[in-house]
Each structure stands twice: as C-alpha cells, then as structure tokens.
Amino acid sequence: MKKNVIVGQSGGPTAVINASLYGVVYEALNREDTFGTVYGMINGIEGFLSDHYIDMKPLEISGELELVKNTPGSYLGSCRYKLPEDLNDSVYVQLFEKFEALDIGYFFYIGGNDSMDTVSKLSRYARKVSSDIRVIGIPKTIDNDLVETDHTPGFGSAAKYIASTVREIAIDASVYDNKKSVTIVEIMGRHAGWLAAASVLARKFEGDNPVLVYLPESDFNQDVFISKVRKSMEKTPNLVVCISEGIHDKNGTFICELASDVGVDAFGHKMLTGSGKYLENLVKERLGVKVRSIELNVCQRCSSSMLSKTDQKEAIASGAYGVKCAIEGETGKMIAFKREKDEPYTIGYTTADVDIICNKEKTVPDEWITKDGTDVSDEFITYAKPLIQGEVSVAMEDGVPKFAYRRTKSGSSKF
Amino acid sequence: MKKNVIVGQSGGPTAVINASLYGVVYEALNREDTFGTVYGMINGIEGFLSDHYIDMKPLEISGELELVKNTPGSYLGSCRYKLPEDLNDSVYVQLFEKFEALDIGYFFYIGGNDSMDTVSKLSRYARKVSSDIRVIGIPKTIDNDLVETDHTPGFGSAAKYIASTVREIAIDASVYDNKKSVTIVEIMGRHAGWLAAASVLARKFEGDNPVLVYLPESDFNQDVFISKVRKSMEKTPNLVVCISEGIHDKNGTFICELASDVGVDAFGHKMLTGSGKYLENLVKERLGVKVRSIELNVCQRCSSSMLSKTDQKEAIASGAYGVKCAIEGETGKMIAFKREKDEPYTIGYTTADVDIICNKEKTVPDEWITKDGTDVSDEFITYAKPLIQGEVSVAMEDGVPKFAYRRTKSGSSKF
Incomplete structure (x- = not known):
C-alpha cells in the first residue's frame, strides 16, 4: 500500500x-x-x-x-x-x-x-x-x-560568497593605494539584481567599497557612469564597482551586447565578452586610469x-x-x-x-534602489544580512x- | 645605542x-x-x-x-x-x-x-x-x-585555493553530465607554471578532472590541443582544462596576444582578452560543444x-x-x-x-612535465601536496x- x-x-x-x-x-x-x-x-x-x-x-x-x-x-x-x-x-x-x-x-x-x-x-x-x-x-x-x-x-550562500570576495578584492585593489585604480566586478543576474546588490554587504565603514553598484533594474548610461567613477575616485582612489551581468541601456540593449557588436575574434566571429570587460575598456579609454575587471563566474554558485x-x-x-x-x-x-x-x-x-x-520573476523593488541607480538602501541590507549569517x-x-x-x-x- | x-x-x-x-x-x-x-x-x-x-x-x-x-x-x-x-x-x-x-x-x-x-x-x-x-x-x-x-x-595558499576551486568548478561543470562540455580555467603565471600545475591537486580518482593541464614551460600548439580535447571528451564528457595565462606558441607568442591581434573593441582599439577566452572561442569554433572559460583572477592571491x-x-x-x-x-x-x-x-x-x-626565475622542471605537455608527474604532487595542508x-x-x-x-x- x-x-x-x-x-x-x-x-x-x-x-x-x-x-x-x-x-x-x-x-x-x-x-x-x-x-x-x-x-x-x-x-x-x-x-x-x-x-x-x-x-x-x-x-x-x-x-x-x-x-x-x-x-x-x-x-x-x-x-x-x-x-x-x-x-x-x-x-x-x-x-x-x-x-x-x-x-x-x-x-x-x-x-x-x-x-x-x-x-x-x-x-x-x-x-x-x-x-x-x-x-x-x-x-x-x-x-x-x-x-x-x-x-x-x-541566494544566501551566493550572497555571502559575493560579499566576502568583494571584500577581499577591495583589499587587493588597495595595496597600491598611492595610485588611482578602478576594479569592476561582474556578478551573475540577467534580469534581477539581488546578487549584485549583495555586494554592499562587503562594506565595513562609511564610504567603503563597493562605492558604486549597478543593477539591471535601472537603465545604465555610460556617460553618467564615467562621471560617477571620476567623481568617486576623488574620495576613494582604489574604486570598486559592482555590476550585474544584465545591465542594459534605456533601449534594453545589454551592455555586453554592445561589445560583441564590434569585437571580432580570430575567426571573424563576434567576440562574446562580458559587461565587466566592456566597462573596463570604457574606463581605460575615457579616464586613462589603471583598471581591471573580474567576473565572479560559476564560483559564486559552486563555492563551498x-x-x-x-x-x-x-x-x-x-x-x-x-x-x-x-x-x-x-x-x-x-x-x-x-x-x-x-x-x-x-x-x-x-x-x-x-x-x-x-x-x-521577482526583481529588487524600486524603492530599495537609490534614485541615481548606483546603490541600494538600508532596507535591502536589513533584508539580506540575516541570510548570510553563520558558517x-x-x-x-x-x-x-x-x-x-x-x-x-x-x-x-x-x- | x-x-x-x-x-x-x-x-x-x-x-x-x-x-x-x-x-x-x-x-x-x-x-x-x-x-x-x-x-x-x-x-x-x-x-x-x-x-x-x-x-x-x-x-x-x-x-x-x-x-x-x-x-x-x-x-x-x-x-x-x-x-x-x-x-x-x-x-x-x-x-x-x-x-x-x-x-x-x-x-x-x-x-x-x-x-x-x-x-x-x-x-x-x-x-x-x-x-x-x-x-x-x-x-x-x-x-x-x-x-x-x-x-x-x-604559493601554498594560492595552490590550495586553485585546487579547491578547480574541484568545485569540475563539480559545477558536471551537473549536465548527459551532455558534453569543456571548461577552461585560466590560472596566473606568466613564465612559470607552478600555479596551473597545482590544479592537479584537485584530482580525486584516476582520470578525474582537470584532465589536461598546460604550463608555459611547454610550447602550445592549437591543433594538437583541439585533438587532445576531442579525445579526452570520449572518457570525460565534462572536461576541465587548466592553463597558465602565459601559454605561448613555439615562436614565443602568447596565446592571449593572438586574440588581441584580431579582436577590436567599441573604440576600434585592440581588445585585450585572456588565453582562456581565446581557447573558449577556439573550442566552440572547432568542436561545437558547450564551452566556458573561467579566469580565477585576483581571487587566487587574495582569498582568505x-x-x-x-x-x-x-x-x-x-x-x-x-x-x-x-x-x-x-x-x-x-x-x-x-x-x-x-x-x-x-x-x-x-x-x-x-x-x-x-x-x-625558477620554472617547473622539464622532467616534472609529461612528454606531451598536458600533465605533470607524481614528483610534482609529492612536492606540492604538503604545501596546501591544514586550514x-x-x-x-x-x-x-x-x-x-x-x-x-x-x-x-x-x-
């Protein structure tokens, strides 16, 4: 039976x-x-x-x-x-x-x-x-x-991995703290920015990295981004920027698609690249500072x-x-x-x-994202922090x- | 005094x-x-x-x-x-x-x-x-x-991070073990392959991933690489390949330079890409299987x-x-x-x-690298294993x- x-x-x-x-x-x-x-x-x-x-x-x-x-x-x-x-x-x-x-x-x-x-x-x-x-x-x-x-x-384990790793990346980036630099961290999330938002749990004090965080819930504007980066470097010389892989412009075109429109590989095919790599090139071109991009890739979902x-x-x-x-x-x-x-x-x-x-599909609520689309609010932190507790x-x-x-x-x- | x-x-x-x-x-x-x-x-x-x-x-x-x-x-x-x-x-x-x-x-x-x-x-x-x-x-x-x-x-901590992470990447890659796939992991090391070699410490049984490991101590041949990958997939459908960032052809040209010779970014400049990304495109082009490349990046030196x-x-x-x-x-x-x-x-x-x-500069001894340049010997394992012990x-x-x-x-x- x-x-x-x-x-x-x-x-x-x-x-x-x-x-x-x-x-x-x-x-x-x-x-x-x-x-x-x-x-x-x-x-x-x-x-x-x-x-x-x-x-x-x-x-x-x-x-x-x-x-x-x-x-x-x-x-x-x-x-x-x-x-x-x-x-x-x-x-x-x-x-x-x-x-x-x-x-x-x-x-x-x-x-x-x-x-x-x-x-x-x-x-x-x-x-x-x-x-x-x-x-x-x-x-x-x-x-x-x-x-x-x-x-x-x-989500909790991925968020904990992201926050901890961004913390370590920020430390790594700041060893040459007598020179300006930008580090772009690309985080998973095509349509929802929960994971990129979790990077703010890495912050330990006012003004700490990651200073700028971009989610796919907001439209991404390259010019505004560049001026934000320039301004943020005045206070934080070794700037860490976290982005969702799915950031897109106001027409809905993914930033990573902009790159593959023009990049061509050894076989004459479109070179597939990430949003982080694209922005790395953009910052290098426009601001001329030392810049690096890091894709957390599958480690954010498989790290034990x-x-x-x-x-x-x-x-x-x-x-x-x-x-x-x-x-x-x-x-x-x-x-x-x-x-x-x-x-x-x-x-x-x-x-x-x-x-x-x-x-x-549940995305990050608009009211949890700051008006300029470069950060998340304390409500998000209150929501996410309990989920990464304990080892x-x-x-x-x-x-x-x-x-x-x-x-x-x-x-x-x-x- | x-x-x-x-x-x-x-x-x-x-x-x-x-x-x-x-x-x-x-x-x-x-x-x-x-x-x-x-x-x-x-x-x-x-x-x-x-x-x-x-x-x-x-x-x-x-x-x-x-x-x-x-x-x-x-x-x-x-x-x-x-x-x-x-x-x-x-x-x-x-x-x-x-x-x-x-x-x-x-x-x-x-x-x-x-x-x-x-x-x-x-x-x-x-x-x-x-x-x-x-x-x-x-x-x-x-x-x-x-x-x-x-x-x-x-070296020991970086090697431990690499071995553990490659282990996790291999597990992640194998969840679709009813389909063939190739995962290429790019590891630091411009002239010396110690770190890429350390990825073999991830192996848990005969024939386990990473099956192929390429160091800059040997010349890299793309055609031989592709046939090795094809053959290895017969036994290991979800193949993991580890490479040093500094792998180069017999003329000393870095594999990553081959890509930047042809790739062009949104500004008409050479697109800087890694060896892993280049080989990802190569495998996709030649073998048509699912392929992914992962750059361990600064995490291998800054992870706690x-x-x-x-x-x-x-x-x-x-x-x-x-x-x-x-x-x-x-x-x-x-x-x-x-x-x-x-x-x-x-x-x-x-x-x-x-x-x-x-x-x-001390490189990995020739006699610790297998003749075909796709693996390291037991001598390397005897050397490296003690260095990653203890947490x-x-x-x-x-x-x-x-x-x-x-x-x-x-x-x-x-x-």
Missing part, C-alpha cells in the same frame, strides 16, 4: 541544492511507515525519461548522504528540459506510465523558475488524468527571483568555502517541509518562506501555488574539500 | 604576505633588548621616500596585529618601484639620509623577484658607503618562481577562505627568522627554505644571496571575514 517517492534536481546548481536534496531524502527515508522506496532521478526529468534513477537508501547507510549535504553542484545531475505546453503530448503519458511502473506516489523537484514550470505541468496533468501523484516543488536559485517567497535557498549556515539550514528544512506537505495531501505547490521578523531573524514555512510562480565547516581531505561523488553505472565516478 | 627597525612590503600581494609582516614585527617587538622602534613603510620604498611610515607598536597593543596575520593584501600598502642600477644615483643618498634620521639599523623587505632587486641594491650601496644597516629580504610570491629556495610563502596553515606558518616563521639573521649580522640575504623530507614534510630555514635570486580559521563578523584596516593620516580607513 505504501507508495514510493522520487526526487530530482533541475536547472543551474547552487551551493545548497544538495542540502535540499538531503532534506527530502532524509525526511522521506525516516518515514518508513508512510513511504516505500526513495528514488533519485538522474539528470532530472530528462534522465528519468531514459530510465535513469537510483535508490537513495544505500547513500544513507554508507554515510554518503551526510557528505552530499555540503557538496556543491547537483548530486543527481541536472537538466534543462522544458515539458510541452500541450498536456495532450505523448511525453506525459510516457512519464506517468513510468511513474506507475515504479509505483510513485510522490514527486519532488528541486529547482528555479523553469523547474516550477515542470511541477506546474505535471500536477495539472495529474489532475487531468485523476492521478493521485502529489507533485511538490522545492525552491532553488542563487538569483533569488522567485515570487511568493521571501527569498530562495541558494562561503556556505551560509542559515541558507543551508533553510535548504534542508524546505526539503523536509515539502515531504510533510505531500503527506498532508498538497500538490502543485512550491515550498515558500514567510519572514516573521528581521531581528531576531525568523521565518516560517508555507506553500505557494506553482502556477503563479513559474511565470513570474558551515566543510570536511577536508588532502588539503581540499571532501565532497560526495555519484558513481556511474559503469562503476566509475561521475565528476 | 639600540637601533630601530623598518619593514616594508612590495609587489603583488598574497594571502600570507601579512603573515610574514606579522612574523617580522612580532619578533622585533619582542626583542626590546636589541631593537628600538619598529617602523612600517607605507607603500614600500616609494612611500618611504615621501616619509610615509608608521610605528608598529600600537598595533600590538590594540590586538590589531593578530588580525593582520589573517588579512590578505599588503597591510602596509605596496609599490612597484625599481631603484636605479647606478648606485651613484642621488636616490640612494636620499634614502640613507632618511634611514639615518630615523636611526634605522635593520631593513626588512617582503616581496618577490623585484623586491629582492631592491634588497640587493640597498645592501650593495650600504657596503659601498660602509653603512652598518643590515638589509634582509623575506620571500613572497604566489608564482613560486624564486630560485635558491624550495618554495615561496604565498583557503589559507594553507602550512603556508601561513612558514610565512610567519620566515619573517621571524629574518629578524634573527639580521641580529646575527647577516645582510644582503633572502630567507630561504630547505626541504628536509617529503613525508613527513619538514623544512629548515636558511639564507641565500639576494644578488643571485633577483635576476633569475586557518578566519574570524567572521556580520557574515563576512573580519580583516585589519590601516587608518590613513586623515583618520579614515585605507581600504
């Missing part, structure tokens, strides 16, 4: 998406009265369609599951697979036949916007065919752009060295809470956070309708972090 | 150059019977020429000195200032007048190749004018390219999150040992490490002639690392 459970991960990884996996698996394995086997999909719904899945129980027995908790990346592998809009598509029949064959009663999917689209479609299809399968989404994204939740697991304890705790809890909600009969829902208090920081767990979440001690082995490695069918390790 | 001490930092910073500063200052302050005031030059010899220096004693009293130990960057500020070859230049007269005015008897300079050039010139000038000032160099460079020493402080305990301990000890050598009358010397044993790893401290060091717990404050900040004369903080 006991139904089985399946869990998958989808979309870009975060430093705590495996903590959410841990939360789901640990909770489900410890309710043997309710659940049968707990399966993990390999490469999400895409891998599952090719019958790639594993039994999660051996991981608990071997102790590997504890290691999974602190391992960045997606332990089960991920995918970017969009289910068809048309619920009459044969892929749904195929998927639900596979669910039935494995006697799946509970489906958990850990991911962001696109993954919640999968949760939405699967739950709607289940309703359509009167299937009892309960479909629950567990939120994950460093971008923090999901609506209906105070924030998303993954700056895991936020708060973030990891909430990631685990949201996985576990998802299991509880599924038992209580919920489906077509994403686990959401409701902030109860800023200080001391407390949140509660609730559920939100995935159909609303999957089509929306996680990652086990080390031979001088580098010890992580979990999934074995492939051939017996070799995955990574 | 007691002479005073002055210490400075010069060249690019490392994660432990302040640990060496701590070593010099702590040791000197604790020999009140021998030394008078302990001064710190602000911005090295360049700042000292403008009378920028501070008394270090208050730092010990306030406890700030303990914080300096774990702070990346150069606490005293740095410079890139080359003293004239001609010892008859008036700048030497000027400097030694300033030394005399401050009653300096001991001069310590923490830095790499160029800084040892300063040590060499000052000690030779001292001899020339029969000055008693003892001039001692304390080694520092992430590049590990100083001769006459087993390795240099700063992967400080090697071994490296920090040796940095402090080399500072302290420098003080002892100066007392014993040595001058014109750099503190050097002599490895006594690989396992258990033990080193001894000694001194080496700066005149030899300042004009040479340092950095104090945290408000969710980010707590660092020391030097106050400027105006009372505001430096950084």
Whole structure:
C-alpha cells in the first residue's frame, strides 16, 4: 500500500541544492511507515525519461548522504528540459506510465523558475488524468527571483560568497593605494539584481567599497557612469564597482551586447565578452586610469568555502517541509518562506501555488534602489544580512574539500 | 645605542604576505633588548621616500596585529618601484639620509623577484658607503618562481585555493553530465607554471578532472590541443582544462596576444582578452560543444577562505627568522627554505644571496612535465601536496571575514 517517492534536481546548481536534496531524502527515508522506496532521478526529468534513477537508501547507510549535504553542484545531475505546453503530448503519458511502473506516489523537484514550470505541468496533468501523484516543488536559485517567497535557498550562500570576495578584492585593489585604480566586478543576474546588490554587504565603514553598484533594474548610461567613477575616485582612489551581468541601456540593449557588436575574434566571429570587460575598456579609454575587471563566474554558485549556515539550514528544512506537505495531501505547490521578523531573524514555512510562480520573476523593488541607480538602501541590507549569517565547516581531505561523488553505472565516478 | 627597525612590503600581494609582516614585527617587538622602534613603510620604498611610515607598536597593543596575520593584501600598502642600477644615483643618498634620521639599523623587505632587486641594491650601496644597516629580504610570491629556495610563502595558499576551486568548478561543470562540455580555467603565471600545475591537486580518482593541464614551460600548439580535447571528451564528457595565462606558441607568442591581434573593441582599439577566452572561442569554433572559460583572477592571491596553515606558518616563521639573521649580522640575504623530507614534510630555514635570486626565475622542471605537455608527474604532487595542508580559521563578523584596516593620516580607513 505504501507508495514510493522520487526526487530530482533541475536547472543551474547552487551551493545548497544538495542540502535540499538531503532534506527530502532524509525526511522521506525516516518515514518508513508512510513511504516505500526513495528514488533519485538522474539528470532530472530528462534522465528519468531514459530510465535513469537510483535508490537513495544505500547513500544513507554508507554515510554518503551526510557528505552530499555540503557538496556543491547537483548530486543527481541536472537538466534543462522544458515539458510541452500541450498536456495532450505523448511525453506525459510516457512519464506517468513510468511513474506507475515504479509505483510513485510522490514527486519532488528541486529547482528555479523553469523547474516550477515542470511541477506546474505535471500536477495539472495529474489532475487531468485523476492521478493521485502529489507533485511538490522545492525552491532553488542563487538569483533569488522567485515570487511568493521571501527569498530562495541558494541566494544566501551566493550572497555571502559575493560579499566576502568583494571584500577581499577591495583589499587587493588597495595595496597600491598611492595610485588611482578602478576594479569592476561582474556578478551573475540577467534580469534581477539581488546578487549584485549583495555586494554592499562587503562594506565595513562609511564610504567603503563597493562605492558604486549597478543593477539591471535601472537603465545604465555610460556617460553618467564615467562621471560617477571620476567623481568617486576623488574620495576613494582604489574604486570598486559592482555590476550585474544584465545591465542594459534605456533601449534594453545589454551592455555586453554592445561589445560583441564590434569585437571580432580570430575567426571573424563576434567576440562574446562580458559587461565587466566592456566597462573596463570604457574606463581605460575615457579616464586613462589603471583598471581591471573580474567576473565572479560559476564560483559564486559552486563555492563551498562561503556556505551560509542559515541558507543551508533553510535548504534542508524546505526539503523536509515539502515531504510533510505531500503527506498532508498538497500538490502543485512550491515550498515558500514567510519572514516573521528581521531581528531576531525568523521565518516560517508555507506553500505557494506553482502556477503563479513559474511565470513570474521577482526583481529588487524600486524603492530599495537609490534614485541615481548606483546603490541600494538600508532596507535591502536589513533584508539580506540575516541570510548570510553563520558558517558551515566543510570536511577536508588532502588539503581540499571532501565532497560526495555519484558513481556511474559503469562503476566509475561521475565528476 | 639600540637601533630601530623598518619593514616594508612590495609587489603583488598574497594571502600570507601579512603573515610574514606579522612574523617580522612580532619578533622585533619582542626583542626590546636589541631593537628600538619598529617602523612600517607605507607603500614600500616609494612611500618611504615621501616619509610615509608608521610605528608598529600600537598595533600590538590594540590586538590589531593578530588580525593582520589573517588579512590578505599588503597591510602596509605596496609599490612597484625599481631603484636605479647606478648606485651613484642621488636616490640612494636620499634614502640613507632618511634611514639615518630615523636611526634605522635593520631593513626588512617582503616581496618577490623585484623586491629582492631592491634588497640587493640597498645592501650593495650600504657596503659601498660602509653603512652598518643590515638589509634582509623575506620571500613572497604566489608564482613560486624564486630560485635558491624550495618554495615561496604565498604559493601554498594560492595552490590550495586553485585546487579547491578547480574541484568545485569540475563539480559545477558536471551537473549536465548527459551532455558534453569543456571548461577552461585560466590560472596566473606568466613564465612559470607552478600555479596551473597545482590544479592537479584537485584530482580525486584516476582520470578525474582537470584532465589536461598546460604550463608555459611547454610550447602550445592549437591543433594538437583541439585533438587532445576531442579525445579526452570520449572518457570525460565534462572536461576541465587548466592553463597558465602565459601559454605561448613555439615562436614565443602568447596565446592571449593572438586574440588581441584580431579582436577590436567599441573604440576600434585592440581588445585585450585572456588565453582562456581565446581557447573558449577556439573550442566552440572547432568542436561545437558547450564551452566556458573561467579566469580565477585576483581571487587566487587574495582569498582568505583557503589559507594553507602550512603556508601561513612558514610565512610567519620566515619573517621571524629574518629578524634573527639580521641580529646575527647577516645582510644582503633572502630567507630561504630547505626541504628536509617529503613525508613527513619538514623544512629548515636558511639564507641565500639576494644578488643571485633577483635576476633569475625558477620554472617547473622539464622532467616534472609529461612528454606531451598536458600533465605533470607524481614528483610534482609529492612536492606540492604538503604545501596546501591544514586550514586557518578566519574570524567572521556580520557574515563576512573580519580583516585589519590601516587608518590613513586623515583618520579614515585605507581600504
């Protein structure tokens, strides 16, 4: 009578998406009265369609599951697979036949916007065919752009990495503090500036770096930027500027596209470059000062060295809470956070309708961005600071972090 | 009768150059019977020429000195200032007048190749004018390219950061392990490949990433590279390739120069790009697979999150040992490490002639590089592994690392 459970991960990884996996698996394995086997999909719904899945129980027995908790990346592998809009598509029949064959009663999917689209479609299809399968989404994204939740697991650790790294970059930039210089740090975020905004958590005193912060929520003007940089260097000779990768002009053209319009590589093709590199050239050209650009790149989502304890705790809890909600009969829902208090920081767990979440994007509120679009307000700091608190001690082995490695069918390790 | 001490930092910073500063200052302050005031030059010899220096004693009293130990960057500020070859230049007269005015008897300079050039010139000038000032160099460079020493402080922490980060990047790259991909990681090192070589410490099992590692010690051939990448992907679908920034073709042309020969930015100027970006475009063009390049950039020298305990301990000890050598009358010397044993790893401290060091560059030995130039041997691993062992717990404050900040004369903080 006991139904089985399946869990998958989808979309870009975060430093705590495996903590959410841990939360789901640990909770489900410890309710043997309710659940049968707990399966993990390999490469999400895409891998599952090719019958790639594993039994999660051996991981608990071997102790590997504890290691999974602190391992960045997606332990089960991920995918970017969009289910068809048309619920009459044969892929749904195929998927639900596979669910039935494995006697799946509970489906958990850990991911962001696109993954919640999968949760939405699967739950709607289940309703359509009167299937009892309960479909629950567990939120994950460093971008923090999901609506209906105070924030998303993954954001806190990325924000902590960004703030700490920008702090260190500012120190590095200031060793030649008898010469003027500009350092541009490019941070992830195509449409939402939450991560770039988190760089202000690096500030330690009035006027400290990063002095200028640009989010995609405001239009970016190159001339105004240059005059701001010039003026800011009068007070801060070693200026650090943080930008979202998605900054754009008033016509909506990404700054990085301006560069690739003109740059040509060795093969005569458009040279793809980042916004930071573009602005580095702009500052060099216009101001003639020493300038450097730094792209934080994937390290901001995969570093285990700056895991936020708060973030990891909430990631685990949201996985576990998802299991509880599924038992209580919920489906077509994403686990959401409701902030109860800023200080001391407390949140509660609730559920939100995935159909609303999957089509929306939450950006930084206008009133949290200063009028000139070069900084964020204290409200943002009050909001973000609790999310980066606490540290996680990652086990080390031979001088580098010890992580979990999934074995492939051939017996070799995955990574 | 007691002479005073002055210490400075010069060249690019490392994660432990302040640990060496701590070593010099702590040791000197604790020999009140021998030394008078302990001064710190602000911005090295360049700042000292403008009378920028501070008394270090208050730092010990306030406890700030303990914080300096774990702070990346150069606490005293740095410079890139080359003293004239001609010892008859008036700048030497000027400097030694300033030394005399401050009653300096001991001069310590923490830095790499160029800084040892300063040590060499000052000690030779001292001899020339029969000055008693003892001039001692304390080694520092992430590049590990100083001769006459087993390795240099700063290398171990950078190597630990690189190995850990490449590990995390490999995990991140493998989340879509059902699709082929190439990730190119560009690592510092213009002429010596020690840091890129350190990426192999990330490997956890036979055939693990990084599969290919390219150092500037070997000539780089693009066609051979592409066929190696193609072949390696057969076994490792999510391939990670690590390269030194300084890889070059058989004519000595840097790979990054090939790109800037053709790329043009928005202003019609040569677009400066890195070797990694160039190879990203090359792989995309030739192999058509998903490819990404990541430049570790300044993080590899300024991150406090992967400080090697071994490296920090040796940095402090080399500072302290420098003080002892100066007392014993040595001058014109750099503190050097002599490895006594690989396992258990033990080193001894000694001194080496700066005149030899300042004009040479130590590269990775040919016999430690595999014949095809895509990997390093076990000898390298035996050499490098002890240097990344042990962790340092950095104090945290408000969710980010707590660092020391030097106050400027105006009372505001430096950084």
